[in-house]
Amino acid sequence: MKRIALSAEQIQDRVAQLGDEITRAYPDGELLVLGLLKGSFIFLSDLVRCVRRPLHVDFLVASSYGNETQSSGFVHLVYDPETELAGKHILLVEDIVDSGRTLSRVIEVLQQRNPRSLEICALLDKHVATHLTYPPKFVGFDAPNEFLVGYGLDHAESFRHLPYIASLQ
Ligand code: IMP
Numbered sequence: 001m002k003r004i005a006l007s008a009e010q011i012q013d014r015v016a017q018l019g020d021e022i023t024r025a026y027p028d029g030e031l032l033v034l035g036l037l038k039g040s041f042i043f044l045s046d047l048v049r050c051v052r053r054p055l056h057v058d059f060l061v062a063s064s065y066g067n068e069t070q071s072s073g074f075v076h077l078v079y080d081p082e083t084e085l086a087g088k089h090i091l092l093v094e095d096i097v098d099s100g101r102t103l104s105r106v107i108e109v110l111q112q113r114n115p116r117s118l119e120i121c122a123l124l125d126k127h128v129a130t131h132l133t134y135p136p137k138f139v140g141f142d143a144p145n146e147f148l149v150g151y152g153l154d155h156a157e158s159f160r161h162l163p164y165i166a167s168l169q
């Protein structure tokens, strides 16, 4: 590990602010918070506890097949929420936006189900993607262009449990 990029305290403070922003952004209607697994699991669980309005929680598992299919943009939903999306506010929660490729494909799939609104909340944004058709409405932190682990983010499935975010050597 190289250095701690974000301490547990910094993360908790910002997550509480995001919870306030989200509470204010949805004055009415049904809100479904959809976590993209696995990376969002810790962020989502802290975040929903800072939102002070009714909501439901579900998860999505998306997978891309290899580099060729990935560049052609094919994303398969391995786990698809059974909840009806039509007419609901959908808040898609992601750990980190890098190229934004995964996210933009998942958005396309969800958009076809006629939600009332569809927005993204990302804990971290690397700002690598400059052409995002669907930029995240809620962002926790601008991320350095380093490989980050902890607070849900992994390297080969390790480090997800760390309460802080660190950059790897
Ligand atoms: P994208 O489709 O290129 O935006 O990739 C986003 C996904 O790649 C995230 O959901 C993460 O799972 C993973 N990812 C991107 N950057 C990092 C990082 O710095 N650390 C850990 N995982 C990352």
Ligand code: MG
Pocket (backbone or CB within 6 Å): 037, 038, 039
């Ligand atoms: Mg991931």
